[in-house]
Amino acid sequence: MLYIYNDFAGTHSTALAAAYHLKQLPQSERKLTKEEILNVQYFNQLTKKDFGKLLFHGIDEDGNSVYSIGRKRNKYVVPAMKELALLFHEKFHINERLVFSNTSPTVPRAMSLGGLFSRKLNIDVIGVPLLVIGAKQCCDNIYRLVENTKHVATTSFNENVIILENEMYK
Template identity: 80%
Template structure:
């Protein structure tokens, strides 16, 4: 089996991406059931990143198949992931490494309470308003995130002809 690298990406890299990485690594229940507040708040990196973390690839661990799982917050830069794809293709061609890389965009699954919660908590540092909104939003979208991750893994396992795949995941809006 060709080794793969999964990179979940969105605006901040600290909410839906953290949940996606946790689902992928089986650190959350493997079902579409609603998560508890405690499960959400205990996810590594959930609501813990700052502006200085934008653009950094954060390693979350290796999945059961030995594939690496990362997250990244790209802010509003729509060119970040395509640029990473082009750089990856260049490096694969020059250095002949064979890892398949799957970029999976989690922003389409973000509900309004999560956007507002992120703004209050991370942007304005008003956690007493932001964190409860983030938890409400996470509970609203956790089933979509779970399905998004399952779909991402399935595409990674079945796409044999592409070395770099970008999933926009628009169906999870």
């Protein structure tokens, strides 16, 4: 199975989700420390050249691959990837299941503003503290989103491609 966490930039909430998924962060709803947040792989490190790229984060305890992707505002990225996966299932008998999980609903305003200042405007002195504040605000929601994503993936046996929009985390 492939898990693909997706959002606008692919460098904040998706990085945290992948780290939770891979048990690289504490497995609880407690607030993360600044150091834990800033040490997450890919957190606040991607640039515009990374948009649309599948980034590999690791293999989980069940042998599943975990990826993330920044899709910008393009609402067609995930549906196009779903169609490609279904084509591969049909034409080439590749039976790998895909789970797309949208982390955007977990993102608070502080994280959005932090991403704008840090990644777009290159003003880390303002952006990074806002990103840390935002990550602390939403880390419990991201943790629950990951746990729900794993649960749905392991209980939805009839679907080869699962898309979770996760609107309940707004």
